[in-house]
Amino acid sequence: MGKLYEGMLAARLRNDVWRLGGLAETQYGFKAGRSTTDAMMDAREYARGANVGTWGTRRFCVMVTVDVRNAFNTVSWSRILERLVSMGVEPYLVNVVRSYLSDRVVQTEMGEFEMTAGVPQGSVLGPLLWNIFYDEVLRMEVPDGVKLIGYADDLAVIVRGKSEEDLRERTEEALRLVGAWMGNNGLSLAPDKSKAVLRKKKGQVRSGQVRSGCLTGHGCYMSYVAGIGKRRESTCMYCQEDDDVEHTLFGCHRWHVWRHEVEIQVGRKLTADNLIEGFFDNWSRDN
8 A cells, every 4th residue: 555655646746847847867767768778878978079079179088976875865854855845846745745754763672763864765756756856966057068967876977178187177176066965965975986987089098996085075074974963073083173084184193104105106295186186197197
């Protein structure tokens, strides 16, 4: 009976969203007739555009794939409801979804805990609620030459530029915008699942792992954990300073040996300003 109810609600909600213009065309997850193959084809065609035009025009392209850490369990219900309202969904449907999400608890050996986040796993409605919530990031304003492609919680940031410097600036700004959106919506990125592929010329491809927490300032830092209500204090466990990505990378004494080793490898002192620059310079030397 519960699945039947969810199916009816999902159908009405989907129809109303369609009436309002539908979801972003660049979301390929949880959509009928869409697949990972379609997402890859879209990404490939956009990357191919880097070689369109006269010699020297749009020769560079990079794709950074970012993954949201524990996405479906951490998305806030209040954010979902806010998104429904901002889209213009019929008020009665918003109220039904609000009722659907309310009064949920988790029972453990330690007691009963109220739930305020997460799309219900294995539900009929959950994937649609996620797509509605995530639609905003796919529609955000990004620099010229940047395209965002989504598959469920996975996000590909594809950037085209006329030079390495141009590409660097556009990529840095795009990742900053994505990271800011994630942070404002209570999400963090999974650095170990984030990778990048750089295409300099036709046939020249270079791939590597990107520590997206370093690029965007979001990850398992105490300031973030405190911000989502899972810790009271935002101070570092090692020095009691405010713990965020810049503190960990550039300030905390706990990591000074690691920091020095990295600086020797990259041939420069680590700062917030030259992190992206060094990332692209290393690719340039390897190619």
